[in-house]
Amino acid sequence: MNLTLYVWRQKGPKDLGKLEQYEAPNVSPDQSFLEMLDDVNEVLIKTGKDPIAFDHDCREGICGMCSTVVNGRPHGGQDRTTVCQLHMRTFKDGDSIYIEPWKAKAFPIVKDLVVDRSALDAIQNAGGYTSCHTGGVPDANAVMISQPAAEYAMDAAECIGCGACVAGCPNSSAMLFTGNKVAQLAALPQGRPEAKARVKAMTEALKECGFGNCTNHYECQAACPKGIDVKFIAKLNREYIKSLLP
Amino acid sequence: MILDGKCPTGPIEQSWDKHRFEMKLVNPANKRKYKILMVGTGLAGGAGAASLGELGYNVHAFCYQDSARRAHSIAAQGGINAAKNYPNDGDSIYRLFYDTIKGGDFRAREADVWRLAQVSNNIIDQCVAQGVPFARDYAGYLDNRSFGGAQVSRTFYARGQTGQQLLLGAYSALCRQVKAKTVTMHPRTEMLDLVVVDGVAKGITVRNLTTGQIESHWGDAVVLATGGYVNVFYLSTNAMGCSVTAVWKAAKKGAYMANPCYTQIHPTCIPQHGEHQSKLTLMSESLRNDGRCWVPKKKEDCEKPAGAIPEEDRDYYLERKYPSFGNLAPRDIASRAAKEQCDDDRGVGPGKRGVYLDFADSINRLGQHTIAARYGNLFEMYEKITDENGYKQPMRIYPAPHYSMGGLWVDYNCMSNVPGLFVLGEANFSVHGANRLGASALMQGLADGYFVIPYTIANYLVTVKPGAVTDAHPEFKKSADEVKGQINKLLSINGKKTVSDMHRALGKIMWNNVGMARSKQSLTAALKEIPALREEFWKNVKVSGSGEEFNQQLENAGRLADFLEFGEMLAKDALHREESCGGHFRVEHQYDDGEAKRDDENFCYAAAWEFKGNDKEPELHKEPLKFENVHLAVRSYK
Ligand SMILES: Cc1cc2nc3c(=O)[nH]c(=O)nc-3n(C[C@H](O)[C@H](O)[C@H](O)COP(=O)(O)OP(=O)(O)OC[C@H]3O[C@@H](n4cnc5c(N)ncnc54)[C@H](O)[C@@H]3O)c2cc1C
Ligand code: SF4
Ligand code: FES
Numbered sequence: 001m002n003l004t005l006y007v008w009r010q011k012g013p014k015d016l017g018k019l020e021q022y023e024a025p026n027v028s029p030d031q032s033f034l035e036m037l038d039d040v041n042e043v044l045i046k047t048g049k050d051p052i053a054f055d056h057d058c059r060e061g062i063c064g065m066c067s068t069v070v071n072g073r074p075h076g077g078q079d080r081t082t083v084c085q086l087h088m089r090t091f092k093d094g095d096s097i098y099i100e101p102w103k104a105k106a107f108p109i110v111k112d113l114v115v116d117r118s119a120l121d122a123i124q125n126a127g128g129y130t131s132c133h134t135g136g137v138p139d140a141n142a143v144m145i146s147q148p149a150a151e152y153a154m155d156a157a158e159c160i161g162c163g164a165c166v167a168g169c170p171n172s173s174a175m176l177f178t179g180n181k182v183a184q185l186a187a188l189p190q191g192r193p194e195a196k197a198r199v200k201a202m203t204e205a206l207k208e209c210g211f212g213n214c215t216n217h218y219e220c221q222a223a224c225p226k227g228i229d230v231k232f233i234a235k236l237n238r239e240y241i242k243s244l245l246p
Numbered sequence: 247m248i249l250d251g252k253c254p255t256g257p258i259e260q261s262w263d264k265h266r267f268e269m270k271l272v273n274p275a276n277k278r279k280y281k282i283l284m285v286g287t288g289l290a291g292g293a294g295a296a297s298l299g300e301l302g303y304n305v306h307a308f309c310y311q312d313s314a315r316r317a318h319s320i321a322a323q324g325g326i327n328a329a330k331n332y333p334n335d336g337d338s339i340y341r342l343f344y345d346t347i348k349g350g351d352f353r354a355r356e357a358d359v360w361r362l363a364q365v366s367n368n369i370i371d372q373c374v375a376q377g378v379p380f381a382r383d384y385a386g387y388l389d390n391r392s393f394g395g396a397q398v399s400r401t402f403y404a405r406g407q408t409g410q411q412l413l414l415g416a417y418s419a420l421c422r423q424v425k426a427k428t429v430t431m432h433p434r435t436e437m438l439d440l441v442v443v444d445g446v447a448k449g450i451t452v453r454n455l456t457t458g459q460i461e462s463h464w465g466d467a468v469v470l471a472t473g474g475y476v477n478v479f480y481l482s483t484n485a486m487g488c489s490v491t492a493v494w495k496a497a498k499k500g501a502y503m504a505n506p507c508y509t510q511i512h513p514t515c516i517p518q519h520g521e522h523q524s525k526l527t528l529m530s531e532s533l534r535n536d537g538r539c540w541v542p543k544k545k546e547d548c549e550k551p552a553g554a555i556p557e558e559d560r561d562y563y564l565e566r567k568y569p570s571f572g573n574l575a576p577r578d579i580a581s582r583a584a585k586e587q588c589d590d591d592r593g594v595g596p597g598k599r600g601v602y603l604d605f606a607d608s609i610n611r612l613g614q615h616t617i618a619a620r621y622g623n624l625f626e627m628y629e630k631i632t633d634e635n636g637y638k639q640p641m642r643i644y645p646a647p648h649y650s651m652g653g654l655w656v657d658y659n660c661m662s663n664v665p666g667l668f669v670l671g672e673a674n675f676s677v678h679g680a681n682r683l684g685a686s687a688l689m690q691g692l693a694d695g696y697f698v699i700p701y702t703i704a705n706y707l708v709t710v711k712p713g714a715v716t717d718a719h720p721e722f723k724k725s726a727d728e729v730k731g732q733i734n735k736l737l738s739i740n741g742k743k744t745v746s747d748m749h750r751a752l753g754k755i756m757w758n759n760v761g762m763a764r765s766k767q768s769l770t771a772a773l774k775e776i777p778a779l780r781e782e783f784w785k786n787v788k789v790s791g792s793g794e795e796f797n798q799q800l801e802n803a804g805r806l807a808d809f810l811e812f813g814e815m816l817a818k819d820a821l822h823r824e825e826s827c828g829g830h831f832r833v834e835h836q837y838d839d840g841e842a843k844r845d846d847e848n849f850c851y852a853a854a855w856e857f858k859g860n861d862k863e864p865e866l867h868k869e870p871l872k873f874e875n876v877h878l879a880v881r882s883y884k
Contacts, residue, residue: 011795012795012796028520028522030519030520031520031522031523032524034524035522035523035524038522038524038746039522042744042746042747045744045788045790045799046742046744046788048790049790050790050791051790051798051799053796053798055312056486057311057316057318057485057486057487058316058318058320058321058485058486059485059486059524059525059527060321060525060527060528060627061627061630062320062321062407062410063311063316063318063320063321063485064313064315064316064320065311065312065316080626081630085627085630085631087630087631087633089633110456110796111795111796114796116312116456117312117313118312118313118433120313121313121314121315121421121424121431121433124315124417124418124421125421125424125425126425127425128418128421129376129377129418129419129421129422130375130376130377130418131422132372132375132376132419133300134293134296134297134300134372134419134696134697134700135368135372135696135697137371137372137374137375138371138375139371140330140370140371140373140374140380140388141330141332141387141388143374144382144385144386144387145382145386146382146386147382147383147384147386150379150380150381150382150386151379153377153379154379154404154405154411157379157404157411157414158405158407158410160320160410161313161315161316184377184379185377188377188379190374190375190376190377191377
């Protein structure tokens with residue numbers, strides 16, 4: 001099939017970007033979206049033009065590196081799919097596709113579709129861990145964890161840290177991302193002792209990094225390629241309130 | 247030269263404890279004066295940086311992705327081994343040790359493998375304390391599954407995302423140290439050279455991938471934990487950015503490269519769909535717990551839908567050939583068996599390069615619900631890529647390059663032959679011999695990072711004065727100039743072929759000649775074609791843009807330049823090893839039934855190659871392998 005692309009091009013963080021038009025001929029339905037972009041880039045390189053910069057690495061939906069808004073939807077809006085897992089069979093011949101970066105104050109643009117997501121690391125650095133020492137921990141089966149608690153923690157822990165939730169949210173809130181870590185660790189006995197300090201530190205970092213607040217649009221859950229439930233935002237709020245109580 | 251791995255002597259059961267006691271310690275008050283450079287933040291580097299930071303060292307950690315959390319360890323699906331023996335099915339440290347030595351086809355060092363098995367249990371404890379949500383049974387205890395090459399259930403897992411959860415655990419420990427200011431992170435930074443001063447590793451030269459700036463970093467020790475090199479085959483299960491660059495730059499500065507020909511081709515990957523494909527996707531080996539591999543018995547059935555082929559016309563070739571391990575035969579064996587069926591013209595799917603992995607029996611026995619609970623995300627992934635439903639029709643799989651057992655040579659302390667240069671995880675050659683068993687790479691990465699390097703590095707650091715050499719030393723400028731020189735050269739060629747064109751060409755040479763079946767003839771051909779391609783690369787590659795900006799083509803070009811040199815060494819190693827063992831299969835050396843024929847008399851050693859320049863032969867150094875605890879025997883899974 002033949003497609004027309006409108007791609008956000010921006011030389012660097014201080015430049016004004018704009019959409020540019022490219023043709024993508026002979027696209028195979030079995031190709032992935034990023035493989036289609038690879039082909040477009042091959043032509044650009046051969047004709048002496050600057051190829052489109054986009055982040056990617058694992059190309060199997062787990063590293064969280066790819067980060068592209070396709071037709072207005074982060075990762076293209078397919079259920080539980082990152083943009084690297086998006087396949088061209090979901091498009092049809094003659095389609096126009098708009099391709100843009102994550103847009104959020106906390107994610108400055110590096111180049112074209114590449115953004116700086118170090119704010120997500122900053123949130124995690126603030127308290128997204130248990131303070132256990134290497135060595136000096138009890139046997140793994142010494143503390144039992146009920147299966148539902150382990151499953152709940154795992155549901156939250158599936159987050160790949162891509163930032164699509166932020167890109168999809170009208171307030172650029174990172175509450176789903178933050179709620180995941182808070183909820184995962186709060187659900188486990190190993191994470192309980194520090195739960196109060198953790199939620200305080202992480203929400204403080206959220207504010208400092210320039211992310212907005214949650215006003216219940218649920219766009220984050222819709223954008224999330226791991227289908228993570230907004231219930232973890234509710235959990236974040238509950239843990240936060242608990243942390244204020246003596 | 248005969249290399250010495252410096253293994254402790256005496257009974258193996260006490261070897262690590264004894265060695266730990268004998269090693270020197272750094273005075274706690276002095277630790278912060280030592281600067282350690284950790285290149286890589288995967289399981290090995292992330293765990294190592296966090297643990298060293300916690301001890302009080304001044305650690306600088308580097309990765310090429312935009313966050314430490316994205317190292318390719320994240321993609322590991324199936325699980326991690328440990329000798330906990332929670333299921334009471336006969337496991338022990340000794341058995342894990344034995345299985346790993348045997349699985350590696352008797353080409354690994356006993357003492358290193360023993361230590362790995364011993365600390366495996368600590369790893370699981372550590373991860374649980376970090377909040378890694380491993381699978382649990384109804385009573386709340388940890389659950390296990392089985393993996394290839396073992397008859398016990400010793401694999402711990404977190405759904406189909408074990409690597410992700412373990413890496414996020416290590417990353418969280420790293421975050422804690424970043425907050426404590428013992429670790430400084432340098433993401434989007436690529437190491438492009440090792441700085442060696444008077445024969446000792448003293449720093450690295452890096453490129454800031456955002457600005458393009460070339461920077462020097464000095465350290466009292468340099469640790470490489472930069473992962474594997476199977477992207478030399480172009481199509482592999484590795485991430486797009488995985489490269490041999492850090493390792494190869496060290497090799498060019500004198501570090502020996504050990505057993506580069508030991509590469510693992512994983513049996514259960516989604517077959518290739520076309521020429522424009524950029525990578526291959528693995529389906530976890532754990533699927534072989536419940537899936538059965540088969541191909542049609544008759545050639546003429548290959549084009550029919552799987553459901554139309556009656557039971558008696560199916561060849562469950564693994565169960566037929568290896569009745570005691572069946573579908574859980576080790577990877578090298580399972581991959582070769584799949585290739586054999588396809589070479590016999592009984593493959594399925596496009597190009598007939600595929601075999602079935604069938605879950606129908608398990609679904610009948612356990613219900614789709616149970617299978618979905620075990621592997622739901624893998625079925626989902628399979629469907630996304632192939633548009634086929636693995637519950638309704640068998641999956642199609644084919645082997646793909648996956649893991650490198652070879653790597654930089656290290657002694658028992660994980661130190662290379664270049665003093666001050668340590669190597670951890672997939673980047674070193676230490677424990678997997680000629681074939682790695684499933685769920686053992688995660689174990690090795692975390693063992694090296696959490697429980698080995700924190701001890702062994704101290705033993706080295708006590709011999710150097712902290713900060714004795716800094717980036718003021720002229721070697722740093724020299725290295726930075728060389729790196730800039732190479733970048734300028736790449737940008738100035740302005741030829742006709744793109745980096746991907748040429749990487750694809752290298753991949754073809756490697757896969758066809760140095761892949762699952764190697765012969766003197768194919769290897770000799772590769773050794774002609776690789777240098778020719780390298781020459782063409784330096785004349786005809788096209789890299790656009792400049793060096794002083796975010797430039798992904800330039801990054802890829804540099805990585806390919808290194809693969810083009812390293813690939814030749816890999817082929818040379820394969821040509822010199824006149825035997826078949828593990829992942830290295832020489833068609834000249836096989837038994838009548840097609841099984842690999844090892845030659846212990848002549849090849850029971852690790853081959854460590856010293857790079858001497860592209861136009862010169864590398865020099866071979868041998869480290870003889872001694873087997874004092876496990877008897878050298880023909881590996882049998884029948
Ligand atoms: C798809 C897949 C599934 C797997 N499943 C399993 C499994 O179930 N069980 C199991 O035991 N093993 C599995 N493995 C193998 C295992 O995941 C890896 O061997 C292991 O995680 C490697 O860890 P590492 O820390 O050595 O390297 P990596 O995790 O690859 O980390 C390398 C690090 O080095 C950095 N780096 C590399 N080069 C440079 C450079 N030049 N400059 C700066 N930084 C650099 C990277 O940024 C990264 O941080 C799997 C592998 C793959 C590919
Ligand atoms: S919550 Fe979902 S969208 Fe947000 S970072 Fe995690 S995986 Fe990405
Ligand atoms: S490239 Fe890793 S998730 Fe898309």
